[in-house]
Amino acid sequence: MHKSRCLALIFAVLLGFFSLTSGGEIKNQHRESKHGDSSYVFNHTLAITLVEYSSAVYTIDVSALFSWTCARCVDKIKDFEMVEVIVDIENCLQAFIGVDHNLNSIIIAFRGTQEQSIKNWIEDLFSIQLDLDYPGMPGARVHHGFYTAYHRTSLRPAILSAVQNIKSTYGNISIIVTGHSMGGALATFCALDLVVNSGEKDVQLMTFGQPRVGNAVFATGFNEYIPKAIRLTHQNDIVPHMPPYYSYFPTITYHHFSREVWLREEGVGEDKQLIEQICDDSGEDPTCSRSVYGNSLSDHFDYYGVELYADADSPCKFIMAEGTERYNKGVGGNIRLSRNPNPTLFLQSS
Secondary structure (H helix, E strand, O other): OHHHHHHHHHHHHHHHHOOOOOOOEEEEEOOEEEEOOEEEEOOHHHHHHHHHHHHHOOOOEHHHHHOOOOOOOOOOOOOEEEEEEEEEOOOOEEEEEEEEOOOOEEEEEEOOOOHHHHHHHHHOOOOOOEEOOOOOOOOOEEOHHHHHHHHOOOHHHHHHHHHHHHHHHHOOOEEEEEEEOHHHHHHHHHHHHHHHOOOOOOEEEEEEOOOOOEOHHHHHHHHHHOOOEEEEEEOOEOHHHOOOOOOOOOOOOOOOOOOEEEEEEEOOHHHOEEEEEEOOOOOOOOOOHHHOOOOEOOOOOEEOOEEOOOOOOOOOOOEOOOOOHHHEOOOOOOEEEEOOOOHHHHHHHO
16 A cells, blocks of 8 residues: 555655654633734634645646645635646656635645655765855755755646736735745745745745755845745654754754744543644744654644545556646646636635
8 A cells, every 4th residue: 555655665765864633622722922012912723724735736737736625625625726737757746726715815725745755855965055046045044855846847837827817817916835845845846936936026925844955054145035934843853853953953953943833732531632832933943843853644644633644556646537637737747737716716706
């Protein structure tokens, strides 16, 4: 079975580098988080919505995802207008872009790790980092594999084009970027790209179980560019501990950006509670996920009780029904299903 093989692979490789599910009542601790002179309040309801988007993007039936009829789609999130689905087959990447009419926001969601891609980025964990030449980030260095997966594949041009397409119809609405695992890493670079290179002013980021993506200089600069950013981590999820952070070598090792919200469980049975702990602004709060060993795979694939993995019996499997070829604008064997935003049609069908 694909899932079991994937879990076994991750467990074997990750534990080579470093030697339950949520339930019950949810409580919040320290709900307000601040970055510099502005404040950004963690929103539990938004987190529940975005984890559903992060789950939906794992759908292997691209046609059902595009029509928003998949099991993880229509019954979970209403008032969503799908605009584009991008599948980079060669690199095993997938993302979608649409409009959440309830939030009045563009949603960009990136799929997380599949079996083949997790092999790739684990092998790349200790490779030479890339220097990031962004204003205000002298000395910033980032993970080569994650940066390349967003910037040097078919994802970036399709996403930027779709964002402009949506804004030409709906005006200057806000943008929310999300993703799980490696999808969270791609979402991070996407959010930063939209602000730095596209001049977007209202970009939010919320990720689930994402790895570190850059050094301390990058983390500091990222906090300035994207003050509305939340990283959710779950209990003993192993991936947020990757790649490693060593306080003795802040320039050359990896460092999380702010702000972490640690989902931790207390109690047992009917008394079990899920605590949403808002962490400090360091990105490496020792009282949050860094306070535990971080060796759980089940915690990585489950956030708020939502499953975050693909139901596929082979790596990088995609399904596309007949009749959707008319939307296929992909090149080089990739898939790009795209339609123009249509608020009138959406209102008539809702």
